[in-house]
Amino acid sequence: MGNFLPLSITLVDGKTMSVSSICEAEVALQGQWRNKAAAPYKDACRLIAAAKDGSCNPAIAFAAFKAAAIDQRLTRPAAKSAALKMLDDVSGDLQT
Template sequence: MSRFLPLTIRFVNGGTMVVTTVAEARTALAGSWKNKEAPDYLEAVRLVDDAIAGICRPAIAFAAFKKAAAQQGLLKPARPSAALTMLDELWSRFKAPPG
Protein backbone atom coordinates (compact mmCIF):
# COMPACT_ATOMS: atom_id res chain seq x y z
CA MET A 1 0.00 0.00 0.00
CA SER A 2 1.16 3.51 -0.71
CA ARG A 3 2.60 5.76 1.94
CA PHE A 4 1.33 9.21 2.80
CA LEU A 5 2.65 12.20 4.70
CA PRO A 6 2.66 11.27 8.39
CA LEU A 7 -0.34 12.21 10.50
CA THR A 8 -0.03 12.18 14.27
CA ILE A 9 -3.26 11.18 15.98
CA ARG A 10 -3.87 11.97 19.65
CA PHE A 11 -6.57 9.62 20.89
CA VAL A 12 -9.18 10.51 23.50
CA ASN A 13 -7.38 8.35 26.07
CA GLY A 14 -4.20 10.43 25.58
CA GLY A 15 -2.26 7.93 23.47
CA THR A 16 -0.74 8.93 20.15
CA MET A 17 0.00 7.16 16.88
CA VAL A 18 1.74 8.18 13.67
CA VAL A 19 -0.24 7.08 10.62
CA THR A 20 1.41 6.82 7.18
CA THR A 21 -0.45 3.95 5.50
CA VAL A 22 -4.02 2.77 5.03
CA ALA A 23 -3.25 -0.27 7.20
CA GLU A 24 -2.09 2.04 10.00
CA ALA A 25 -5.23 4.14 9.50
CA ARG A 26 -7.29 0.98 10.10
CA THR A 27 -5.41 0.38 13.35
CA ALA A 28 -5.93 4.00 14.38
CA LEU A 29 -9.66 3.78 13.65
CA ALA A 30 -9.85 1.01 16.24
CA GLY A 31 -8.39 3.37 18.87
CA SER A 32 -10.20 5.74 21.25
CA TRP A 33 -12.20 8.29 19.26
CA LYS A 34 -14.67 10.88 20.53
CA ASN A 35 -17.58 9.59 18.47
CA LYS A 36 -17.44 6.31 16.60
CA GLU A 37 -21.01 6.87 15.37
CA ALA A 38 -20.17 10.11 13.54
CA PRO A 39 -20.91 9.90 9.81
CA ASP A 40 -17.36 10.91 8.79
CA TYR A 41 -15.85 8.29 11.11
CA LEU A 42 -18.12 5.57 9.69
CA GLU A 43 -17.30 6.66 6.14
CA ALA A 44 -13.57 6.51 6.92
CA VAL A 45 -13.93 2.99 8.33
CA ARG A 46 -15.80 1.85 5.22
CA LEU A 47 -13.34 3.43 2.78
CA VAL A 48 -10.25 2.19 4.65
CA ASP A 49 -11.70 -1.34 4.68
CA ASP A 50 -12.48 -1.02 0.97
CA ALA A 51 -8.93 0.17 0.23
CA ILE A 52 -7.47 -2.77 2.13
CA ALA A 53 -9.76 -5.06 0.13
CA GLY A 54 -8.56 -3.43 -3.10
CA ILE A 55 -11.86 -1.86 -4.15
CA CYS A 56 -11.06 1.75 -3.22
CA ARG A 57 -8.06 3.94 -4.00
CA PRO A 58 -5.83 4.28 -0.93
CA ALA A 59 -5.58 8.05 -1.39
CA ILE A 60 -9.36 8.42 -1.08
CA ALA A 61 -9.45 6.25 2.04
CA PHE A 62 -6.55 8.11 3.63
CA ALA A 63 -8.19 11.47 2.90
CA ALA A 64 -11.41 10.26 4.55
CA PHE A 65 -9.42 9.10 7.57
CA LYS A 66 -7.69 12.48 7.82
CA LYS A 67 -11.01 14.32 7.53
CA ALA A 68 -12.62 12.20 10.28
CA ALA A 69 -9.64 12.69 12.59
CA ALA A 70 -9.63 16.45 11.97
CA GLN A 71 -13.35 16.78 12.62
CA GLN A 72 -12.99 15.01 15.95
CA GLY A 73 -9.99 17.15 16.90
CA LEU A 74 -7.58 14.21 16.97
CA LEU A 75 -4.98 15.52 14.51
CA LYS A 76 -1.88 16.81 16.20
CA PRO A 77 -0.46 19.82 14.35
CA ALA A 78 2.56 18.96 12.24
CA ARG A 79 5.77 20.91 12.55
CA PRO A 80 7.28 22.27 9.36
CA SER A 81 10.11 20.19 7.97
CA ALA A 82 13.71 21.34 8.43
CA ALA A 83 13.90 22.13 4.71
CA LEU A 84 10.77 24.29 4.88
CA THR A 85 12.13 26.14 7.91
CA MET A 86 15.38 26.87 6.04
CA LEU A 87 13.42 28.06 3.00
CA ASP A 88 11.32 30.37 5.21
CA GLU A 89 14.50 31.84 6.72
CA LEU A 90 16.00 32.45 3.28
CA TRP A 91 12.80 34.05 2.03
CA SER A 92 12.61 36.37 5.04
CA ARG A 93 16.15 37.63 4.19
CA PHE A 94 15.10 38.45 0.61
CA LYS A 95 11.97 40.31 1.49
CA ALA A 96 13.55 42.33 4.32
CA PRO A 97 14.50 45.89 3.34
CA PRO A 98 18.24 46.45 2.80
CA GLY A 99 20.11 48.20 5.48
Protein backbone atom coordinates in the same frame (compact mmCIF):
# COMPACT_ATOMS: atom_id res chain seq x y z
CA MET B 1 7.32 4.21 5.35
CA GLY B 2 3.84 5.42 4.52
CA ASN B 3 2.40 6.49 1.22
CA PHE B 4 0.95 9.76 2.52
CA LEU B 5 2.19 12.80 4.39
CA PRO B 6 2.13 11.92 8.10
CA LEU B 7 -0.93 12.98 10.06
CA SER B 8 -0.32 13.35 13.80
CA ILE B 9 -3.31 12.42 15.95
CA THR B 10 -3.99 12.09 19.66
CA LEU B 11 -6.64 9.56 20.56
CA VAL B 12 -9.07 10.08 23.46
CA ASP B 13 -6.95 7.92 25.78
CA GLY B 14 -3.96 10.22 25.17
CA LYS B 15 -2.11 7.86 22.82
CA THR B 16 -0.38 9.78 20.04
CA MET B 17 0.21 8.35 16.59
CA SER B 18 1.71 9.43 13.32
CA VAL B 19 -0.43 7.96 10.54
CA SER B 20 0.93 7.82 7.00
CA SER B 21 -0.47 4.61 5.50
CA ILE B 22 -3.72 2.70 5.11
CA CYS B 23 -2.53 0.04 7.59
CA GLU B 24 -1.63 2.68 10.19
CA ALA B 25 -5.02 4.34 9.65
CA GLU B 26 -6.72 1.00 10.27
CA VAL B 27 -4.83 0.61 13.56
CA ALA B 28 -5.72 4.18 14.57
CA LEU B 29 -9.41 3.58 13.83
CA GLN B 30 -9.35 0.70 16.33
CA GLY B 31 -8.21 3.08 19.09
CA GLN B 32 -10.38 5.28 21.30
CA TRP B 33 -12.32 7.93 19.36
CA ARG B 34 -14.81 10.43 20.71
CA ASN B 35 -17.77 9.03 18.74
CA LYS B 36 -17.50 5.80 16.79
CA ALA B 37 -21.13 6.19 15.69
CA ALA B 38 -20.38 9.43 13.79
CA ALA B 39 -20.85 9.31 10.02
CA PRO B 40 -17.28 10.48 9.14
CA TYR B 41 -15.81 7.77 11.40
CA LYS B 42 -17.99 5.06 9.83
CA ASP B 43 -17.14 6.30 6.32
CA ALA B 44 -13.42 6.19 7.15
CA CYS B 45 -13.70 2.61 8.47
CA ARG B 46 -15.59 1.49 5.37
CA LEU B 47 -13.22 3.20 2.92
CA ILE B 48 -10.04 2.03 4.68
CA ALA B 49 -11.35 -1.55 4.50
CA ALA B 50 -12.24 -1.06 0.82
CA ALA B 51 -8.76 0.32 0.09
CA LYS B 52 -7.17 -2.71 1.72
CA ASP B 53 -9.16 -5.08 -0.51
CA GLY B 54 -8.44 -2.98 -3.61
CA SER B 55 -11.93 -1.68 -4.31
CA CYS B 56 -11.20 1.93 -3.26
CA ASN B 57 -8.46 4.36 -4.16
CA PRO B 58 -6.12 4.57 -1.13
CA ALA B 59 -5.90 8.37 -1.43
CA ILE B 60 -9.69 8.66 -1.07
CA ALA B 61 -9.67 6.34 1.94
CA PHE B 62 -6.85 8.28 3.61
CA ALA B 63 -8.67 11.56 2.96
CA ALA B 64 -11.76 10.09 4.66
CA PHE B 65 -9.61 9.06 7.63
CA LYS B 66 -8.15 12.56 7.85
CA ALA B 67 -11.64 14.09 7.66
CA ALA B 68 -12.85 11.84 10.48
CA ALA B 69 -9.86 12.76 12.66
CA ILE B 70 -10.45 16.47 12.03
CA ASP B 71 -14.18 16.06 12.70
CA GLN B 72 -13.44 14.54 16.11
CA ARG B 73 -10.66 17.05 16.89
CA LEU B 74 -7.95 14.40 17.12
CA THR B 75 -5.38 16.02 14.82
CA ARG B 76 -2.31 17.73 16.21
CA PRO B 77 -0.53 20.56 14.44
CA ALA B 78 2.46 19.22 12.56
CA ALA B 79 5.85 20.60 13.47
CA LYS B 80 7.77 22.28 10.68
CA SER B 81 10.48 20.13 9.22
CA ALA B 82 14.06 21.33 9.32
CA ALA B 83 13.97 21.79 5.55
CA LEU B 84 10.93 24.08 5.76
CA LYS B 85 12.57 26.14 8.49
CA MET B 86 15.66 26.56 6.31
CA LEU B 87 13.47 27.57 3.36
CA ASP B 88 11.66 30.14 5.53
CA ASP B 89 15.02 31.54 6.67
CA VAL B 90 16.34 31.81 3.10
CA SER B 91 13.15 33.36 1.73
CA GLY B 92 13.13 35.85 4.61
CA ASP B 93 16.66 36.90 3.68
CA LEU B 94 15.60 37.39 0.05
CA GLN B 95 12.67 39.63 0.94
CA THR B 96 14.76 42.13 2.89
